[in-house]
Amino acid sequence: MSLITLTTDFGTKDHFVGAVKGAIYSELSDAKIVDITHEISPFNITETAYILKNSYKSFPDKTIHIVGVDSELSKDNKHIAIELDNHFFVCPDNGIISMIASEIIPTKIVEINIHDRVESSFPVLDVFVQVACFIARGGNLTVIGKEIQTYKKMIEIQPKVSQAQNQIVGGVVYIDNYGNVISNISKKMFQEIGKGRRFKANARRYSFSKIFTKYNEVAGDSAHDSIQYDGDKLALFNSAGYLEIAIYRSNLDSVGGASTLLGLGYRDSITIDFINDSKPDYTPLT
Structure with missing residues (x-):
């Protein structure tokens, strides 16, 4: 059974959280999904980093964390998957991972490259879910992305x-x-x-x-x-x-x-x- 967490700024009024969960269950019917929070202040990367840093450690090794805050793909906001502290994070490269990675060096970082096969305005649903489920099945990160050595750092967090x-x-x-x-x-x-x-x-x-x-x-x-x-x-x-x-x-x-x-x-x-x-x-x- 795969354990997948969700951290977003979606709120609970709209259909977004339910749609993401439904997509995960469609891929992995036996998945266990845990909501960390969906009440992040909209686009607040620093708040996300703090909550993520202080929640992920409570979960068992190999947990996969989907982070959907400021996740729209752009030249300056790429999508990455990270193996760090025996956990996996699927998130935008916008500084969200800074507070964790400043203390623990990531084992592997890849820039997700499946976008040429998936056209989407809702990347958490169409891209992050696919990547998380691929990892849950034991897939290697380098299959879904090109390995990179750096991630975007947020100076204000330090x-x-x-x-x-x-x-x-x-x-x-x-x-x-x-x-x-x-x-x-x-x-x-x-x-x-x-x-x-x-x-x-x-x-x-x-x-x-x-x-x-x-x-x-x-x-x-x-x-x-x-x-x-x-x-x-x-x-x-x-x-x-x-x-x-x-x-x-x-x-x-x-x-x-x-x-x-x-x-x-x-x-x-x-x-x-x-x-x-x-x-x-x-x-x-x-």
């Missing part, structure tokens, strides 16, 4: 470090269902650059000198009466290992989320300034 190693400049890559704001600054980078130094994390006019490991740590010893902390802002490294600005127990219908309350949106800058002194006012993360 935070920058100052020459003096005293500042990390990152940005907002995702806003979750609670309105929490997720940056591209990883816990690993924070520890490697910070080296235990004091710091100040800045997001618009707000700053943070402490990073929590759990949301309810903001309540401290008052956890039994934590309702008084509802609406407090905090910074933490989330379960995916990225710096997140959050509102404790945020409720978009009442308290509001960090995005709206703090005025933070996609691509807004988040920086961390490290202080070179010997007076740490926080417990270094382990």
Whole structure:
């Protein structure tokens, strides 16, 4: 049985998701299809990269991931199939794979070349499905594409470090269902650059000198009466290992989320300034 995931910006109102699933079942009647999400913001490559990076690892080896975001074929937006970390990805070459491939070198990348046999304005349905099902049957990637060595990289996905190693400049890559704001600054980078130094994390006019490991740590010893902390802002490294600005127990219908309350949106800058002194006012993360 083949396991195939779908990540798209199609939404669920239209017929697109159902049509893609139907095409897969027509090719592989015993396939298992898992929806990662179809609610990506339209054409949002950075958001797709974040979701893909933090979801694919939960699936077993040899899973095939179809990614349909900004997938229309053009000279600058080719279609590729990638074997990486013992998984397969069928996607446009528009930077979607950057966040994963920046940490793990792909085993093989091919530029899909079956388009001369398939004329389509819906490539996820007519091309990506064919490629995914071919891989599921044990097909070699080089049969459906020419092997290439590079993929399109998205510079904005990677935070920058100052020459003096005293500042990390990152940005907002995702806003979750609670309105929490997720940056591209990883816990690993924070520890490697910070080296235990004091710091100040800045997001618009707000700053943070402490990073929590759990949301309810903001309540401290008052956890039994934590309702008084509802609406407090905090910074933490989330379960995916990225710096997140959050509102404790945020409720978009009442308290509001960090995005709206703090005025933070996609691509807004988040920086961390490290202080070179010997007076740490926080417990270094382990």
